[in-house]
Amino acid sequence: GYEYTDASLIVCDREPITRLEEIQNFAFLVAMSNDWTIVRVSENCETFFNVKPEKLLGTRFDTWVSETALHDIRNRMAILASTTGERIFDVKLVQGLPNVDLSIHFQGDLLIVEGERTQKTERVEAASMVRAMAARLTKVPSIEKFHRDAVRQVLAITGFDRVMIYRFDTDGHGEVIAESTRAGVDSFLGLHYPASDIPRQARELYLRNPFRIIADVAAPTVALLPPADAVTPPLDLSMSISRAVSPVHIEYLRNMEVGASLSISIVVEEKLWGLIACHANGPRLPSFIMRTASELFGAMYSMMLESRLRRGSEEHEHRARALADRVITMIAGDESLMEDAQWLQDMTRDMLDCDGVAIYRRGKAHLHGATPSEHNVISLAHHLNAASPSRVFTTDKLASVHAPCSETADRAAGMLSIPISRVPRDYILLFRRERLSEIRWGGNPAKPAEAGTESERISPRKSFAAFAELVRGKSNPFSDRDQRIGEAIRQALIEVILRYSDGASDERR
Numbered sequence: 001g002y003e004y005t006d007a008s009l010i011v012c013d014r015e016p017i018t019r020l021e022e023i024q025n026f027a028f029l030v031a032m033s034n035d036w037t038i039v040r041v042s043e044n045c046e047t048f049f050n051v052k053p054e055k056l057l058g059t060r061f062d063t064w065v066s067e068t069a070l071h072d073i074r075n076r077m078a079i080l081a082s083t084t085g086e087r088i089f090d091v092k093l094v095q096g097l098p099n100v101d102l103s104i105h106f107q108g109d110l111l112i113v114e115g116e117r118t119q120k121t122e123r124v125e126a127a128s129m130v131r132a133m134a135a136r137l138t139k140v141p142s143i144e145k146f147h148r149d150a151v152r153q154v155l156a157i158t159g160f161d162r163v164m165i166y167r168f169d170t171d172g173h174g175e176v177i178a179e180s181t182r183a184g185v186d187s188f189l190g191l192h193y194p195a196s197d198i199p200r201q202a203r204e205l206y207l208r209n210p211f212r213i214i215a216d217v218a219a220p221t222v223a224l225l226p227p228a229d230a231v232t233p234p235l236d237l238s239m240s241i242s243r244a245v246s247p248v249h250i251e252y253l254r255n256m257e258v259g260a261s262l263s264i265s266i267v268v269e270e271k272l273w274g275l276i277a278c279h280a281n282g283p284r285l286p287s288f289i290m291r292t293a294s295e296l297f298g299a300m301y302s303m304m305l306e307s308r309l310r311r312g313s314e315e316h317e318h319r320a321r322a323l324a325d326r327v328i329t330m331i332a333g334d335e336s337l338m339e340d341a342q343w344l345q346d347m348t349r350d351m352l353d354c355d356g357v358a359i360y361r362r363g364k365a366h367l368h369g370a371t372p373s374e375h376n377v378i379s380l381a382h383h384l385n386a387a388s389p390s391r392v393f394t395t396d397k398l399a400s401v402h403a404p405c406s407e408t409a410d411r412a413a414g415m416l417s418i419p420i421s422r423v424p425r426d427y428i429l430l431f432r433r434e435r436l437s438e439i440r441w442g443g444n445p446a447k448p449a450e451a452g453t454e455s456e457r458i459s460p461r462k463s464f465a466a467f468a469e470l471v472r473g474k475s476n477p478f479s480d481r482d483q484r485i486g487e488a489i490r491q492a493l494i495e496v497i498l499r500y501s502d503g504a505s506d507e508r509r
């Protein structure tokens with residue numbers, strides 16, 4: 001969980017994204033009560049019904065639409081309770097008008113029907129397409145290639161100009177870890193973006209509704225009638241397919257020079273792991289069939305990723321045990337390694353990411369790489385001894401644990417400490433640099449976006465300054481997995497130390 005302390009970023013968290021009372025102009029929306037009485041309707045519905053919106057309000061939906069459409073909708077309603085929504089493709093909703101694709105769902109007591117023109121240009125066998133895509137992914141050996149293949153395939157089926165895998169870190173900020181682009185499109189690969197770019201309520205919504213399209217950043221939005229007031233509460237559009245997008249985010253996409261965006265949630269173990277995020281330079285609305293296929297692909301991708309990650313962590317545990325065994329054997333042969341910080345960093349490098357190592361043993365500090373000063377490492381060890389954490393302890397903000405360490409907060413912002421003997425304890429300390437200076441932040445934070453002067457609202461990218469203050473002096477957090485590696489190293493070292501001290505007591509005897 002990420003706690004914003006900066007007031008300006010809390011504003012992002014409060015943007016009422018599901019109750020903006022507007023939809024995008026590629027679709028219509030009708031909301032009705034359980035006797036089919038229309039209670040809300042989008043301003044643009046004349047195009048789809050040949051009837052003015054004011055005339056639809058208060059009348060029964062079933063009087064305006066064809067027998068076949070009504071029959072289809074009725075059939076789907078029977079199973080709606082157990083699904084988040086139903087889709088009906090290519091139906092004649094109103095005689096004399098082009099066919100539409102419908103999406104229907106319940107929101108509280110209201111039945112919501114949305115529709116858009118059926119696009120006949122890209123008639124595809126959606127199911128067989130997704131089956132083939134997923135089959136290709138099962139054959140890919142490495143996880144990097146798994147992500148890369150996925151973005152390449154999504155680029156091919158959606159026709160977008162840039163497709164990315166955006167992965168969230170535990171603190172909500174994210175990184176573009178895979179990307180496929182058309183020729184001439186800038187790359188965002190490897191860039192990191194602050195947590196506030198996709199605020200908390202948006203991340204929560206994307207867990208419940210895994211798919212969203214912003215078909216045309218420049219298009220006018222369409223209001224719902226009648227306007228919300230004391231009698232008509234704002235409609236919750238959480239599960240809607242045509243929900244208009246928050247103006248803050250539209251501004252953000254404009255700054256990025258994106259004309260349309262589509263994103264599919266990647267959900268692993270019921271958490272929002274990341275997004276498949278797609279950009280087009282101009283407006284782009286893939287057909288509803290195609291969007292449905294992409295959504296299904298996203299769900300399959302998530303499941304395949306989940307099982308790969310699970311396999312990966314088993315493998316990791318295995319390697320951690322092997323590492324511990326190696327450490328024991330090597331130290332058993334050469335006790336001086338116990339005080340060799342560089343050796344220790346080399347040993348652990350591909351298992352546990354760190355920028356510096358300090359060993360505090362028998363009152364002396366041995367340092368390697370980016371660490372606090374020798375003096376501060378010694379005082380830190382005393383402090384840890386007094387606080388007496390007898391287990392592996394981690395922090396992503398060392399200065400808040402031991403104030404003198406703020407002197408070197410850019411070099412050694414985070415720490416994982418491994419106690420390796422009984423009181424007074426000796427320690428192995430692994431340090432991480434400050435993340436803010438370490439990683440490549442995207443969106444050119446140094447160049448603020450043009451001011452959205454019409455309001456007090458913080459605008460995307462200017463928010464970077466606020467976010468930077470929040471993460472200054474912090475490292476990448478140590479994960480549970482890092483913590484377990486630390487434990488494995490601790491066990492290994494305690495074992496060798498016991499051996500040596502047994503040896504020592506043998507000598508004394």
Ligand code: BLA
Nearest residue numbers: 012015017193196197198202245246248249261263460463
């Ligand atoms: C939503 N922000 C989003 C979304 C993305 C991003 C992917 C989901 C909607 C979509 O599919 O476009 C961010 N897009 C990115 C990032 C990359 C990208 C990081 O391509 C990197 C390559 N945004 C801000 C600030 C606020 C903000 C300061 O930067 C708040 C004031 C808000 N972003 C914001 C909101 C949404 C959002 C409110 C929800 C939009 C919606 O679904 O209505």
